[in-house]
Amino acid sequence: MTDGRWRAWIDERFPLDDVLESLRHKRVPHHRYSIWYYFGGMTLFLFLIQVGTGALLLLYYRPSATEAYESVQFIVSRVPFGWLVRSIHAWAANLMVASAFAHLFSVLFLHAYRRPRELTWISGFLLLLLTLGFGFTGYLLPWNEVSFFATRVGTDIAATVPVVGEGLLRFLRGGDDVTGATLTRLFGFHVAVLPAVATALVAFHLLLVQRHGMSVPPSIEQRAADPGTVRSIPFLPHFLLRDLFAWTAVLAALAALATFFPWELGAKADPFAPAPAGIRPEWYFLWAFETLKHVPPTVAGLSGEVVAVAAMGLGALAALLLPLLAGESPRARSVVVWAGAAALLFLSVMTGLALRAAAP
Amino acid sequence: MTHAEEPARRGVLNWLLGLWGGGVLASIVYPVARYLAPPDIPEAAALSTNAGSAQALAPNSGRVVPFGARPAIVIRTPAGELRAFSATCTHLDCTVQYRPDLQRIWCACHNGEYDLNGRNVAGPPPRPLDPYDANVTGDEIVITRRA
Amino acid sequence: MTTVRWCDGAMVRRCARQCVVQRCALVACLLLAADARAQTTADAAAAAFKDDVHAAAGLACSACHRSAAAGMYDAPARTATAPLCATCHGDAAYMRKFDPQLRVDQFAQYRTSGHGKRMEAGDGRVATCNDCHGAHGVRRVRDARSPVAPLNVVATCGRCHGDAARMALFGRQATAPEEWSASVHAAALVKRGDTSAPTCVSCHGSHGATPPGVASVANVCAQCHLREAELFRASPKRDIFEALGQAECLVCHGNHRIESPPDSWVGVQEGAVCTQCHDATGDSGAAIVDIRRRLDGLQAALSAADAILTRAEHAGMLVDEGRLALQTAREHQVQSRALVHAFAAAPFAKTADEGLAAARRAHEAGEAAMRELQVRRQGLGVATLLVLAFLVTLWAKIRRLPPA
Structure with missing residues (x-):
């Protein structure tokens, strides 16, 4: 049989059968929280969409202050389906951030970071930071008015970091101010540095997931008479088909969003124009933006902004090292749940406040 | 339902799944293929545009050409030099034109005049015209926006 | 010769007192009562003069107050x-x-x-x-x-x-x-x-x-509105107005309160400036009605084109070409409005028609954008139907998978 011959040919050179065999035996726990298992795969799917549409945009995009805006305008107005590709790239970026956050909080609340999945959590958290980095660096690339001023404000925050702030600011901007140099720099990060790091981290993250399998939440484990007897379904085809279902649905939603709410291009950035009213960052940075607005000018003799940035940095560090900080006891787990809930509440309230301030 | 019907039904299901899946794939592949095919206008006229034949532009004459969404004017001075400017009058956004009798760039709306360097020299215009670079490749005048 | 280059406050006050001393005692008494005010006036004059172009040129009080040498600073x-x-x-x-x-x-x-x-x-x-x-x-x-x-x-x-x-x-x-x-x-x-x-x-x-005299009004206005003035001077109106002793531009536009002239000024109905001399009868009446009809037609075409382009833009379409055509149409509108001053139908009609054609092009660009939008939505509709069919079938497939 031809099929068999091909399989044999490949198997001799690449252990395809082993991979398929292990996948065939892979099982995914099935319980009332299993829906949260899909957000990791969803984030990965959206990442792949970003890679695909990003590569397509690269065919026409030009990373320079004089041409960036015009090239994006060209993409959305002259290139067939350019409007679709650009809008999907912009919308999928937002959905990806949302999906990554959902994944993070579900893992947190279901305690999936526990031993031996500490490295999975850490790599995952780093991937979330990378996702935000993608968002920040990609935002400036159309070189329009809002993105220009939002980048100026966003990079300003970097300057408040003690000691290295000034250097960090100059590093991000490629100079003292946001200019064409910043654009090429952020472009480089967005299409080369970040994707390279992200791909490696995704591979590592997936390898670990593969190695350890899906974590079963402690509450489910306890309810099951014997920890080994939690109900599960095969990865192939049961879980994968459900994944496929969710991916296809999201793809349709993306197409609809891109068609009915095309991502606005706005006016070209003019570095010498005064900042227009209502400049604000992307929604996933709003909480930080709002927090900085509310801190008093000085806290305990230090600049309030510095204190806030330091606190956010410490918070992020604590979140990164969560599996190492949190113990195994049920008590420690409830502390994690409360801390996670508090963080979620803080992020939601701050984002809500910022959105309310922005609404006319 | 008998056991004989079950595999047949599954066969139909798989066939349908393949059909619709193919349709979904096609609706992804089609836009991507169209996107990849080079568009009619190969690049954005952001920085430069073709302004027609250099030969055809006699000394002491001018020509208005579209440059992006706005007009530009390319003139040949009586001395034979090519110059290009934004053709949008700085007074009220009318399109300016070349007046051979005045040897000036002239706006018909309120009699604004600009000299051959684009400076506002008479009438209401408050500012000079934005200058562009005009070069000739072959016989084609190429107007370039200064970065 | 000694020249006083600067009059500071103290000096001006001294001058003012001298004036007072030289007058008779009674008047001096009365004036002394007003000395405070005189001082402020003198101070103000001195302060203001510091910033005077004449002071900067090196002139002193005495340049204008010629009797200053005698202590007289009268205006x-x-x-x-x-x-x-x-x-x-x-x-x-x-x-x-x-x-x-x-x-x-x-x-x-x-x-x-x-x-x-x-x-x-x-x-x-x-x-x-x-x-x-x-x-x-x-x-x-x-x-x-x-x-x-x-x-x-x-x-x-x-x-x-x-x-x-x-x-x-x-x-x-x-x-x-x-x-x-x-x-x-x-x-x-x-x-x-x-x-x-x-x-x-x-x-x-x-x-x-x-x-400005009746005959020179057009010259005055022509400082800026040259095109209109040229057209007017070449038109038969010039001689007619001169014979009637009418002040050219002012007849229709008024003098100080120059407003942006609406198209409704042209016409033979109430509120139109032409009715000062014309009515609907005769060739002139027909020409006026025709010009008005074209002006209105152009304006309507411009508004319609702008509306559809704006709608397309709000829907996220880029309609640069349409905007460019609309800009051209606007210019033709400005020029055709200027050409009203030729008081002849032919040159006006040509420009107005060109404007109308440009406005139609803009409108077509807007319509094309709206059609494109429709096509996009239909395409999305087809794709969504395919996806829905796929999802339903997939769901059926998942439900029919053999139990784990």
Whole structure:
């Protein structure tokens, strides 16, 4: 049989059968929280969409202050389906951030970071930071008015970091101010540095997931008479088909969003124009933006902004090292749940406040 | 339902799944293929545009050409030099034109005049015209926006 | 010869006291009571003079207060002011020392003005140099703080010409400044900051201020509105208006309150300016109706094109080509409105038709964008149906998978 011959040919050179065999035996726990298992795969799917549409945009995009805006305008107005590709790239970026956050909080609340999945959590958290980095660096690339001023404000925050702030600011901007140099720099990060790091981290993250399998939440484990007897379904085809279902649905939603709410291009950035009213960052940075607005000018003799940035940095560090900080006891787990809930509440309230301030 | 019907039904299901899946794939592949095919206008006229034949532009004459969404004017001075400017009058956004009798760039709306360097020299215009670079490749005048 | 280069406050006060001493005792007593006020006036004059263009040129009080050497600092008589200023400002050789470009014809012009003629006849109530330029704080005209700078000159003229009681003495109306404030010219100057926009002096002159004569109105307006003036002069209207003694542009546009002329001015119905002479009868009536119809048609086409382009833009479409065509149409509208001044149907119709064609192109671009939007939505509809069918089948498939 031809099929068999091909399989044999490949198997001799690449252990395809082993991979398929292990996948065939892979099982995914099935319980009332299993829906949260899909957000990791969803984030990965959206990442792949970003890679695909990003590569397509690269065919026409030009990373320079004089041409960036015009090239994006060209993409959305002259290139067939350019409007679709650009809008999907912009919308999928937002959905990806949302999906990554959902994944993070579900893992947190279901305690999936526990031993031996500490490295999975850490790599995952780093991937979330990378996702935000993608968002920040990609935002400036159309070189329009809002993105220009939002980048100026966003990079300003970097300057408040003690000691290295000034250097960090100059590093991000490629100079003292946001200019064409910043654009090429952020472009480089967005299409080369970040994707390279992200791909490696995704591979590592997936390898670990593969190695350890899906974590079963402690509450489910306890309810099951014997920890080994939690109900599960095969990865192939049961879980994968459900994944496929969710991916296809999201793809349709993306197409609809891109068609009915095309991502606005706005006016070209003019570095010498005064900042227009209502400049604000992307929604996933709003909480930080709002927090900085509310801190008093000085806290305990230090600049309030510095204190806030330091606190956010410490918070992020604590979140990164969560599996190492949190113990195994049920008590420690409830502390994690409360801390996670508090963080979620803080992020939601701050984002809500910022959105309310922005609404006319 | 008998056991004989079950595999047949599954066969139909798989066939349908393949059909619709193919349709979904096609609706992804089609836009991507169209996107990849080079568009009619190969690049954005952001920085430069073709302004027609250099030969055809006699000394002491001018020509208005579209440059992006706005007009530009390319003139040949009586001395034979090519110059290009934004053709949008700085007074009220009318399109300016070349007046051979005045040897000036002239706006018909309120009699604004600009000299051959684009400076506002008479009438209401408050500012000079934005200058562009005009070069000739072959016989084609190429107007370039200064970065 | 000793010259006093600066009059500081103390010195001016001293001069003022000397004036007082030289008068008889009784008057001195009365005046001493007013000394405080005299001092403030003197102080104010001294302070203002520090910033005076004449002080900067090195002139002292005595340059104008000719009897200063004798301690007399009386203000020159109003009728003597202009001749006094002219002793320097009419002397080309003298003025050249300060600024070779300065004009020296102001007094000669002033003598031809309404103000100058009355003043020369001994009527001191009319304006003279210091009424507009100030006395002790004279600044260059191009200094924005000068009372005769473009943004200030209307208020300066308006101090008298907007004062009904004062103008009543001369049997004149005091409405001009207020009327001007409602004009397009005022809007250009005040709102857009276009300092080349016409103020009082642009049409009336400054030193030679006088209303332009009937025949010279078109010349005055043509300083900026050359195209309209050229068309008007070449039209049969010019001779007709001249024969009737009508003041050209003013017949339709009025004088101080120049408004943006609406298309409805053209026509034979009520509110149209043509009805001053024309009615619907005859060739002229038909021509007027035809011009109005084309003006309205062009405006309607422009509005419709703008509306559809805006709709397309709001839906996220880029319609640059449509906008460019709309811009062209707008220009043709501006030009066709100018061509109304040719008072002939043919040249007007050509430009108006070109504008209409451009507006149609813009409209078509907008329609094409809306069609494209429709196509996109239909495409999305087809794709969504396919996805839905796929999802339903997939779900059925998942439900039918063998139990785990």
